[in-house]
Amino acid sequence: MKSFVTLMLCLLSMTTFAQVHDEITSAMEEFDYDKVINLISPGTKDSLLLSTRIQALKAMNRYPEAIVDLTSLFVKDTTDTKILIDLAECYKLMGSPRQAADYYRKAVSLRPNNKFFRLQYIRSLLNAENLKSTRCLPWLVGTRYGSATGYKYLGQAYEGMQDIPMLFSVIM
Numbered sequence: 001m002k003s004f005v006t007l008m009l010c011l012l013s014m015t016t017f018a019q020v021h022d023e024i025t026s027a028m029e030e031f032d033y034d035k036v037i038n039l040i041s042p043g044t045k046d047s048l049l050l051s052t053r054i055q056a057l058k059a060m061n062r063y064p065e066a067i068v069d070l071t072s073l074f075v076k077d078t079t080d081t082k083i084l085i086d087l088a089e090c091y092k093l094m095g096s097p098r099q100a101a102d103y104y105r106k107a108v109s110l111r112p113n114n115k116f117f118r119l120q121y122i123r124s125l126l127n128a129e130n131l132k133s134t135r136c137l138p139w140l141v142g143t144r145y146g147s148a149t150g151y152k153y154l155g156q157a158y159e160g161m162q163d164i165p166m167l168f169s170v171i172m
Helices: 002-029 033-039 047-059 063-076 081-093 097-110 115-127 131-135 148-161 164-171
Strands: none
Touching: 002 033, 002 047, 033 047, 047 063, 047 081, 063 081, 081 097, 081 115, 097 115
């Protein structure tokens, strides 16, 4: 009898979870992000549900809350570049380019050949007015990564520093 009750409680629990999961899926499809946020608790241990909650928080411009949830995921896996980029994007959208640059830098260190990561890192440094760091990036110009875009950002860094004569010495 005791095992029957345990079995029934497990089935009830699974049925309830399935109903909540269906509600979350339906709310996401209907762009009812407030409902999604309310259905998924901030401290959930389910990474998939937490990712869904983060997506809903970002859609509602609730970046500080998204950062808290993203940070909890980042602590579990510090090599996940998607989490790093999501953190950087949240900081960028909050108007904190210095913090965004820190996370883009971490992503670049994990995947140095990713052009998107490098460009976002440079843009964040320029937005943070960290112009000296921007012009010192070895992959900004040069034979391996050099491009018109790299030279454009290098020019912006020098222009911001009012150091135009030095630009010509670097190019020549």
